[in-house]
Amino acid sequence: MTSSSGATGPQVAIVVGSANDVPRLDEALAVLDWFGLSHEVHVASAHRSPRRVLELAEGAAASGVRVFIAGAGKAAALPGAIAASTTLPVIGVPFSSADLGGLDALLAAVQMPRGVPVATVAIDGVANAAILAAEICGLGDADVTARLQQFKAELAGGADVMALVRGTR
Numbered sequence: 001m002t003s004s005s006g007a008t009g010p011q012v013a014i015v016v017g018s019a020n021d022v023p024r025l026d027e028a029l030a031v032l033d034w035f036g037l038s039h040e041v042h043v044a045s046a047h048r049s050p051r052r053v054l055e056l057a058e059g060a061a062a063s064g065v066r067v068f069i070a071g072a073g074k075a076a077a078l079p080g081a082i083a084a085s086t087t088l089p090v091i092g093v094p095f096s097s098a099d100l101g102g103l104d105a106l107l108a109a110v111q112m113p114r115g116v117p118v119a120t121v122a123i124d125g126v127a128n129a130a131i132l133a134a135e136i137c138g139l140g141d142a143d144v145t146a147r148l149q150q151f152k153a154e155l156a157g158g159a160d161v162m163a164l165v166r167g168t169r
């Protein structure tokens with residue numbers, strides 16, 4: 001997918017730690033589509049495929065990516081590993097798991113050392129991650145800003161976020 005700037009990369013690069021995480025992204029993809037933001041999903045693990053993570057992080061800005069969404073469960077080093085190697089903002093999504101309910105991933109994503117921030121959303125908060133990505137992209141894009149204004153007005157009018165973006169209300 002190409003970005004509106006004509007660069008080769010998407011506006012939003014999404015990275016998850018396992019192919020098993022991909023189905024969790026459903027709400028995020030629907031939100032990004034509603035905002036008209038191009039996106040790509042990559043599977044790369046900070047522990048299993050660290051070189052791939054580095055490659056994605058280092059190559060993104062030059063390809064036109066504006067923001068990362070990085071989701072992982074358990075010992076979720078992925079958002080921080082990406083943030084370590086890019087100047088782009090990174091939104092972390094801690095995924096829940098059966099053992100510790102996602103608290104492990106939440107703490108791993110949110111407790112970043114000074115100097116390497118990750119904007120961490122709630123456990124499994126993929127829709128908010130996508131909305132935050134739209135807000136970041138909207139800083140330099142009047143079309144996205146207009147869509148955000150519409151979005152806020154719909155929320156104030158009582159709209160359900162996912163019903164709104166899926167066009168089912």
Ligand code: AIR
Pocket residue numbers: 016017018019020021045046047048071072073074075076077095
């Ligand atoms: N994970 C993968 N590499 C490092 C981490 N923390 C995470 C994945 C997934 C969980 O471990 O993001 O949520 C379990 O992965 P899997 O592939 O065993 O199902």
